[in-house]
Amino acid sequence: MIRTVLRLDILPGHADHLVEAFRGAEILETSFAQDGCLSTEIAIAEDGLEAIVTATWDDVDAYARWTSRTDRGSSAELLNPHLREPLDASRVGLVYDVAHRPSA
Structure with missing residues (x-):
């Protein structure tokens, strides 16, 4: 299992707008529906x-299937007005191996 982390710098006062853009475009829902995605979320720093x-x-292959989708960059135009640096489809998150996870 792997965890991916994509860091985004938000323009001042735009945190709520960014989250709404994620919701409106169903970005997290789309990635969660991708075969091999186990969970996904966006978190905002306290300072916004x-x-x-x-x-x-599940593994790096599952993430690669997500990052290679031809439609993945289509939501950038909705997100970029709220970010300090524009996104495009080539930007991917850092990949971490999940080394330990307690079972329920």
Whole structure:
């Protein structure tokens, strides 16, 4: 299992708008529906200036299937007005191996 982390720098006062853009475009829902995605979420820093988009995946192949989708970059135009640096389809998150996870 892997966890991916994509860090986003948010323009001041745009955190709520960024989350609404994610909701409106159903970005997290679309990634969660991707085969091999186990969880996904967006978290906003307390100061509202940074977000992390994290997900857990079965393996790097599952994440690669997501990042290679031809439609993946289509939501950038909805997100970029709220970000300090524009996104495009080539930007991917850092990949971490999940080393330990307690079972329920």
